[in-house]
Amino acid sequence: MKLSGGLFLLFFFIFLTAKSQYDPSKIFVTDLYQYKGDNIRSASGKPSSGYWQNEADYTVKASFNVENMLLKGDVTIDYSNNSPDQLDALWLQMDQNTEKTESRGNKLQNPNSKPDSSKGFDISKIRLLKDGKWNEVPFIVDGTRMQIRLKNSVQPKEKIQLAIDYSYTLQPESGGWRSGYMDSEDGKIFEFSYWYPRMCVYDDYYGWNTLPFIGSGEMYLDYGTIDYQITVPADQVVVGAGDLINEKNILNSKTLQRLEQARNSDKTVFIRTKDELNKPVTKSVNGTVTWHFRMENTRDVAWAMSSGYVWDAAKINLPDGKTALAQSVYPVTSTKNKRAWARSTEMLKFSVENFSTKWFKYPYPVATCVAGSVGGMEFPSLAFNYWDVEPYDMFLLASHEIGHTWYPMIVGSDERRHPFMDEGFNTFIDIYAHDDFNGGEFAPKRDGEYAPGGGNPAHEIVKVIEDTKNGPTLMTPTDDQDHKYVHPLAYFKSAFGLVLLREVILGHDKFDYSFRQYTKEWAYKHPKPEDFFRSIDNSSGEDLTWFWNGWFYHNWQLDQAVTKMEYTEGKEANGATITVTNNQQMVMPILVSVEESNGKKHTFTVPVEIWKFGKDASFHVNTTSKITHIVLDAENQLPDMDRSNNEWKG
Template identity: 55%
Template sequence: MYKFFTLLLCICYSIYSTAQNYDPNKVFAPGFYTFNGNAFRAADGTPGRAYWQNRANYAIEAAFDTTTNILSGTEVIEYINNSPNTLDYLWLELDQNVDKENSRAQSLTAPGLEPAPDKGFKLATVELNNGGAWQQAAYQVQDTRMQLRLKKALDSGKSLKLKIRFSFKLLKSSAADRAGILQTKNGKIFEFGYWFPRLCVYDDLNGWNTLPYIGGGEFYFEYGNIDYKITVPAGMLAVGSGQLLNGKELLSDKVLTHLSKAHASDKTVVIYSQEDIKKQSPTKKISGTVTWHFAMNNTRDVAFALSKAFIWDGAKIDLPSGKTAFAQSVYPEESVQGKSEWNHATEYVKASVEDFSKKWFEYPYPEATNVAGPIGGMEFPALAFDYYREGGKGLWALVSHEIGHTWYPMIVGSDERRYPFMDEGFNTFIDIYAQEDFNKGQFAPKRDGEYAPKGGNPADEIIPVIKATKNGPTLLSPPDGMDYKYVHPLAYFKTAFGLVLLRDIILGKDRFDYAFRSYTKNWAFKHPSPVDFFRTMDNAAGEDLSWFWREWFYNNWELDQAITDVKYVDGDPAKGALITIENKEQMVMPVPLAVAERNGHTQHIRVPVEVWQLGAKHTIKVNTTSRLASVVIDPKNQLPDSNRENNKWKP
């Protein structure tokens, strides 16, 4: 009797423990969306009829001294207040200040650094024209931000102008590795990102977005037109976001001839070769200084690079509409030596842009530029900085990923500083299919570095990430608010895998692709929030996915689906089989089942996710004509099931 009650107690405890790991009221709780749609952001995830966003246009004239490494410039900013509110002050980002010894970023990692007066922005003058004459502006710098306090408020529908004279010294690694210098055998490469003061976003979600730049979170800026001129020593080659406007006046006749051929060629054409570097200048003028004039419309930022060491090649990009754009790469001699294969970089840019344009949204800019240099991988609108020694599959992955950021978040302008999953994760997701498409899968399948054991599959690889972050940050956490070791596995890998689950398991390719394209089209050149994305996918796909958003993005729950019992109706296989499945952890998913009979017949059944609304266990009836040989949950191993041992039943 004692043994019986002990056994009964153990059975009851086991059932109770299992039940406590899954609560349908958590994952299927009502009221996921805590507010209704409004005039600014509609309930279906689209911009509302009264959606607004402010605009910032820039005209910049800068000069770079290659002996002191100091860039100095003057920018005139036209700021347009499209909001319904009157603004008493403005906020700007001064991201170069992250390098100052007293910055918030430095204080977090190495407090008490020795003073370094040559780091960060130096502001010579800040002037304001708010409907009258130019006047000195009242401003205050706080770390990587600057507040301008307006004597005359900026009314709704009005604009003002700012004029800022600024300078900073480019370091070997500047602005938390978003700019820098590399010494090569033929000269230095200078890369400039985060290089001028920029307006913060003022929106209907947070008002002024003034999160400080600490290094993990990237940027969030208003759209506008940016016209910029860079004066540098003659003989250097410069590339920048947007389009070179004065190439015919600036470039040598030989370079112009090769450039014209490249614009018309589907194959990569060398515009300025390794031999040319040693023999002639890329510019008509060979002494003194020259001014490179670039412009980019409807963009949230620009970056540029320059060097005497650049080899330059390019090719035509063919777009779905019949229009064309131009892919180009610049790189030093070292980038085509050993395992470095930068002579393929333009081919990779072209293929990636064509693939993303066909699948998601047509590329809207005239050029796509890839720069080899010291920065490991950093994206800007229509331009990427990539590591100069990369080659093989690594170069493809790097080039495709960084230029892919032109879609997310440069076209679809999400807040990188708060929600890295909306750019890094979405971009990693579209990389998967571009990698499958390129050259018949030459570099496929895509894997995520240390999370990709040899011979594994993505579903198995994500399980350690889910376990490691079970009590840690979620996908809604800002990058500067989590241990940096979690940023890549969550923002990049978990997000991308979650979208694959949506596409392959939950919605299917057609419904997912239509909804994802709708999101991209509706929020192109606008500022979506995570909820705008969730609502769009729900509405365009026609599915209430709140359970998935809750478990995958707002929590780090585990999945463990099991087969706990198999028997026959009245003990007769001819009357059908009764299969009992159980959800042992808090995450839920639809249940793909492969039911094999001994007569050789196999059925593939999909049990919808709603089965878990009623509890942790469910029994389904399957029509059979003979005894079962096996029953398997998720036979293709597509789900991130943490215990596959209980996914299989055999008699």
């Protein structure tokens, strides 16, 4: 049937109206969760009595040649199969291979490029210890993954050892821009991450987690103890994740004395000053020195070095009276022309103390900020931060990157599949750290066009919601998104969602208790999104499935409008009924402010369940005189897309 112009417009209008019509059944879903709980993951959101995860302990011995940039190492992996399954093959992450032309990320850009053997890992030999015997085993490298096909399966509860001899040449931007080197006035700066082969996770959700490293999605790793030794020239200052366990053997007396002073000082203490850059911190003046680090209960380690590092440190005060050490290393140029690295340790110390008090006690002996070419990259207890920053960005980096020690390094979520569980959660705790630091010196938090601000960020998230309405959702893996969506969604929308829960939906007491419980329950374990959602539901005592559904699984918008006010029985003294209409599919509690002509003001919240009954919500207000003004969300806490309909004036 051919429609006339008028009929076509009418049909189109009816179609649009029907499409945008609010439907309670879409957001208030009875059975949102896909699993019902079992002996591995409880329906309450906790690890259950049968929860298991495998363990990988690493012993790494490596040396680095500053002339040809070659790192040579051997790593022994003690792998415990705690799963109920026999493993017929082993999979390892080879993320340094992202530099190879045959990696998946490069093939997406240039699929017929020629192989380049000068980049990525060179594996010379792999041996397997099983039943008391070492045997060399064949292996297959596929981009950023390596598979070892076993003749004899690894049985449940069995432990094995792998020994791998490897090397690679450090590139200026190496390992997907997570490491590399740069020149500074007083000596090159070298940063090392993804620097040894690491076991892929075998878990109860996917079995082997073998998503290739493409560049955006980061780490998902098992926990264990990592013991590593780095042999480098004697003039280098080396910092690494974990504890330097041979400091008394390699550091000179002045360095040791200053470190001890810093461990007992709330003020920043110089371990090596700018005037001492021509003097090594080690006992040895020539040749090489082996720095020996050890870190327990960790997913990974990274390290850095330079002959031109200034080194300072201070004491971290933890909630139970224990202490840790905050330290920073940086070139002299990082303190010139308003550059703020001289305050790095002050900011690092504060951040660790703040997060420890609010959410979960810092478990490691040292926290480290490293200045270099990497613009901001996190590892357990250690962060690579850009060398050239002014004060605001210095605090943003110091706080955000070390904050990742909590999410996802302690609470070990899968960064490749669920970026909101690390970037969003970490951005959320940053918001309050910005408010708290030095009387709000750098508050509210702002790190981009979309960044949520402390306490009242709703107007900034509206653009995110508008820009992403036809894009991916928060449940979309990073590598499955156009890069333009990653920051708006993973960082800002997810962080603002937690702000909404804390400031509007649950309140501080319920939210803080619930978020701490989740963090404690899943520390050093592998939670999935539903574990988080269920954990918050159960700890708060609220059914928040409507919120998870609308905010995380969908990109629905919110638009509440005051559409009617009627006095009861037509008399001002009897109070009034106010009607609010939900013009979009997202729901939120109704935050109402009412003013009367007699000067009285009423501020109250209508529970979100009122939207279960349709798009029009009507409720009574106990007023006794003429109503002069009604405002929805007077403090701009909700992401309302159209505020022009939030007011009624009498």
